[in-house]
Amino acid sequence: xxxxxxxxxxxxxxxxxxxxxxxxxxxxxxxxxxxxxxxxxxxxxxxxxxxxxxxxxxxxxxxxxxxxxxxxxxxxxxxxxxxxxxxxxxxxxxxxxxxxxxxxxxxxxxxxxxxxxxxxxxxxxxxxxxxxxxxxxxxxxxxxxxxxxxxxxxxxxxxxxxxxxxxxxxxxxxxxxxxxxxxxxxxxxxxxxxxxxxxxxxxxxxxxxxxxxxxxxxxxxxxxxxxxxxxxxxxxxxxxxxxxxxxxxxxxxxxxxxxxxxxxxxxxxxxxxxxxxxxxxxxxxxxxxxxxxxxxxxxxxxxxxxxxxxxxxxxxxxxxxxxxxxxxxxxxxxxxxxxxxxxxxxxxxxxxxxxxxxxxxxxxxxxxxxxxxxxxxxxxxxxxxxxxxxxxxxxxxxxxxxxxxxxxxxxxxxxxxxxxxxxxxxxxxxxxxxxxxxxxxxxxxxxxxxxxxxxxxxxxxxxxxxxxxxxxxxxxxxxxxxxxxxxxxxxxxxxxxxxxxxxxxxxxxxxxxxxxxxxxxxxxxxxxxxxxxxxxxxxxxxxxxxxxxxxxxxxxxxxxxxxxxxxxxxxxxxxxxxxxxxxxxxxxxxxxxxxxxxxxxxxxxxxxxxxxxxxxxxxxxx
Amino acid sequence: xxxxxxxxxxxxxxxxxxxxxxxxxxxxxxxxxxxxxxxxxxxxxxxxxxxxxxxxxxxxxxxxxxxxxxxxxxxxxxxxxxxxxxxxxxxxxxxxxxxxxxxxxxxxxxxxxxxxxxxxxxxxxxxxxxxxxxxxxxxxxxxxxxxxxxxxxxxxxxx
Ligand SMILES: Cc1cc2nc3c(=O)[nH]c(=O)nc-3n(C[C@H](O)[C@H](O)[C@H](O)COP(=O)(O)O)c2cc1C
Ligand code: FES
Numbered sequence: 001x002x003x004x005x006x007x008x009x010x011x012x013x014x015x016x017x018x019x020x021x022x023x024x025x026x027x028x029x030x031x032x033x034x035x036x037x038x039x040x041x042x043x044x045x046x047x048x049x050x051x052x053x054x055x056x057x058x059x060x061x062x063x064x065x066x067x068x069x070x071x072x073x074x075x076x077x078x079x080x081x082x083x084x085x086x087x088x089x090x091x092x093x094x095x096x097x098x099x100x101x102x103x104x105x106x107x108x109x110x111x112x113x114x115x116x117x118x119x120x121x122x123x124x125x126x127x128x129x130x131x132x133x134x135x136x137x138x139x140x141x142x143x144x145x146x147x148x149x150x151x152x153x154x155x156x157x158x159x160x161x162x163x164x165x166x167x168x169x170x171x172x173x174x175x176x177x178x179x180x181x182x183x184x185x186x187x188x189x190x191x192x193x194x195x196x197x198x199x200x201x202x203x204x205x206x207x208x209x210x211x212x213x214x215x216x217x218x219x220x221x222x223x224x225x226x227x228x229x230x231x232x233x234x235x236x237x238x239x240x241x242x243x244x245x246x247x248x249x250x251x252x253x254x255x256x257x258x259x260x261x262x263x264x265x266x267x268x269x270x271x272x273x274x275x276x277x278x279x280x281x282x283x284x285x286x287x288x289x290x291x292x293x294x295x296x297x298x299x300x301x302x303x304x305x306x307x308x309x310x311x312x313x314x315x316x317x318x319x320x321x322x323x324x325x326x327x328x329x330x331x332x333x334x335x336x337x338x339x340x341x342x343x344x345x346x347x348x349x350x351x352x353x354x355x356x357x358x359x360x361x362x363x364x365x366x367x368x369x370x371x372x373x374x375x376x377x378x379x380x381x382x383x384x385x386x387x388x389x390x391x392x393x394x395x396x397x398x399x400x401x402x403x404x405x406x407x408x409x410x411x412x413x414x415x416x417x418x419x420x421x422x423x424x425x426x427x428x429x430x431x432x433x434x435x436x437x438x439x440x441x442x443x444x445x446x447x448x449x450x451x452x453x454x455x456x457x458x459x460x461x462x463x464x465x466x467x468x469x470x471x472x473x474x475x476x477x478x479x480x481x482x483x484x485x486x487x488x489x490x491x492x493x494x495x496x497x498x499x500x501x502x503x504x505x506x507x508x509x510x511x512x513x514x515x516x517x518x519x520x521x522x523x524x525x526x527x528x529x530x531x532x533x534x535x536x537x538x539x540x541x542x543x544x545x546x547x548x549x550x551x552x553x554x555x556x557x558x559x560x561x562x563x564x565x566x567x568x569x570x571x572x573x574x575x576x577x578x579x580x581x582x583x584x585x586x587x588x589x590x591x592x593x594x595x596x597x598x599x600x601x602x603x604x605x606x607x608x609x610x611x612x613x614x615x616x617x618x619x620x621x622x
Numbered sequence: 623x624x625x626x627x628x629x630x631x632x633x634x635x636x637x638x639x640x641x642x643x644x645x646x647x648x649x650x651x652x653x654x655x656x657x658x659x660x661x662x663x664x665x666x667x668x669x670x671x672x673x674x675x676x677x678x679x680x681x682x683x684x685x686x687x688x689x690x691x692x693x694x695x696x697x698x699x700x701x702x703x704x705x706x707x708x709x710x711x712x713x714x715x716x717x718x719x720x721x722x723x724x725x726x727x728x729x730x731x732x733x734x735x736x737x738x739x740x741x742x743x744x745x746x747x748x749x750x751x752x753x754x755x756x757x758x759x760x761x762x763x764x765x766x767x768x769x770x771x772x773x774x775x776x777x778x779x780x781x
Contacts, residue, residue, distance in 0.1 A: 069747025217702030297685030
């Protein structure tokens with residue numbers, strides 16, 4: 001059964017694309033595929049299409065991120081949904097001639113599952129896509145993000161028209177509360193409740209702000225939504241503005257996302273030209289316009305009060321949480337802040353109704369908006385799985401399904417160790433908990449959190465102490481330094497973790513670490529410090545023995561911590577090919593052609609290059 | 623390195639002298655000069671009538687700003703979580719050694735490169751990721767990057 005976008009659910013059915021072409025080549029132009037040269041593929045495609053005189057029959061469309069980034073550049077041929085991957089310029093003449101001219105799809109360019117033999121032609125039958133359900137990414141790969149016409153052709157701005165012509169602001173707020181939508185930026189606060197509070201807060205004017213700072217390293221959901229479907233975010237913001245009584249919107253976006261910025265700017269200009277932003281929208285006396293603020297690179301600026309400080313042109317330092325931004329936000333006026341993905345979910349909720357949305361996911365939100373997790377969540381599934389990329393899944397799906405069915409299992413046949421969710425504020429989840437249904441409350445219960453949607457899969461070559469240290473090191477750099485527990489506490493935690501990784505930690509370090517982590521958690525000013533110890537606490541909770549091996553046996557079981565490992569060559573596997581010897585920057589490898597190589601431990605600096613280049617997996621790290 | 627003030631004036635006028643856009647102005651300065659030159663920071667403070675320490679507070683608070691020039695081809699090594707678990711941090715160490723520089727931000731002796739770590743460039747599905755002079759290289763490795771740097775060096779010498 002195909003549950004990707006169409007056949008299974010009529011309510012989510014795709015309307016046919018505009019234009020009279022017999023075939024559309026939907027080529028991905030997300031940042032990852034652009035990095036893999038998709039614009040050159042486009043030129044090659046157009047050249048070949050023209051050569052065969054097919055230009056009137058076949059259109060090439062550059063779409064937003066398809067999600068299956070590891071296979072890029074990817075292309076989907078519509079209407080048959082044939083999925084091609086890893087395209088190179090030299091594949092194109094053959095592809096166009098065979099498939100587009102003669103109607104014979106080319107299996108060599110299709111996806112073949114790791115253990116499988118036969119290529120899978122149809123996108124929706126590939127494991128990676130099969131269990132996904134697209135709401136926030138409903139237009140993924142189906143339209144040109146730079147064309148407002150195509151967005152409108154796919155029901156775009158109909159939800160805005162509906163609220164303006166058929167609903168009062170109060171009804172919109174009620175609908176959002178009933179849908180059970182909770183914030184996708186990390187906190188999981190019910191969106192409808194936030195809108196209601198902001199609507200009722202005294203003070204004029206009010207602001208609607210979209211958080212596109214996406215500071216979580218290892219996650220790129222928001223970027224992909226803005227790059228792939230910028231109008232869905234603008235439409236969600238306009239609906240929010242109508243509901244709370246605001247006419248001014250801002251998007252706060254990371255400056256590291258140039259493509260997203262460019263597409264957003266175009267979307268805003270187009271929406272203005274179509275009078276979907278600006279004055280008197282749909283002639284209902286509703287004014288709303290959106291401006292862009294570029295962030296300058298600070299994780300803490302994703303936090304609501306820091307973000308607003310930054311928008312006022314100041315350093316992004318948070319303030320105490322008891323003053324709420326819905327009442328005292330930007331310029332001390334009522335401000336509604338939501339995440340990109342949250343806004344992208346709003347139009348379908350309005351069009352299809354709160355009931356439909358609340359029918360997807362876990363728990364029951366009819367009495368209590370915190371009573372469950374509704375709808376879907378977009379995750380950035382990365383790390384040591386086969387199929388890395390962006391996935392949107394219904395709440396309540398298990399981690400096992402995400403990692404093994406969608407992710408296609410572990411790379412290189414390694415053993416699953418843990419999956420990290422929630423970014424620097426989250427934690428690791430071990431193998432025993434793989435059957436956990438993914439929702440806000442379950443993830444928090446096991447010591448991690450939903451966060452914005454980063455999901456990093458780790459195998460037995462990832463050291464959990466190193467991972468904890470990695471996040472603490474990140475957070476030290478990102479702590480604004482205003483409050484002492486976070487500023488000093490994290491530095492001390494880092495010192496202990498360094499000792500553990502270097503094999504110089506004393507007995508009792510682990511207990512000290514635990515105590516300090518709990519103190520920082522309790523006493524910090526903002527949520528950055530309050531959640532910063534989570535990576536330490538959760539790795540301690542599930543992988544304490546790994547910490548103990550470092551402290552007591554001076555051993556890093558995963559083979560990561562440099563001070564505790566040595567590199568050597570497995571004589572049984574080494575073929576004497578000289579590749580490692582040639583690439584070693586230290587001349588630490590001895591050996592001749594067809595003679596087993598050896599590593600001189602005194603010269604070796606453990607840079608890992610020999611292991612990277614060895615085709616026979618003969619470099620041992622212990 | 624050019625520090626002509628005409629460009630600065632242009633930037634200030636573009637943002638209508640509104641000091642709430644100070645961060646945006648500094649981003650434009652950074653983009654044009656590839657760092658925030660001290661004299662220009664002072665000029666900006668005078669023009670907008672804000673204390674100069676506020677400019678340095680901002681310039682040192684946000685990762686996007688540097689107070690010293692970068693190489694002609696700045697290298698950014700992603701050390702976001704996805705890239706970290708795939709060896710990004712190791713790649714960074716290897717590039718530092720390859721360039722013969724001691725710390726991030728330092729320009730190599732030939733003036734061509736400087737390397738910095740960045741936390742996620744948003745191509746996590748392609749980890750590990752390195753950008754060289756703005757070009758993104760995904761699913762890369764220390765060896766591949768060192769070849770790319772060699773190619774850039776050769777091309778520059780040929781100039
Ligand atoms: C340290 C820190 C970083 C955050 N980073 C982000 C971020 O990058 N993107 C985001 O949408 N929310 C982030 N948040 C959450 C925001 O403060 C806020 O809760 C969210 O944007 C509200 O939108 P939502 O209700 O739609 O999730 C962060 C919070 C903290 C404490
Ligand atoms: S973690 Fe490296 S690109 Fe995201």
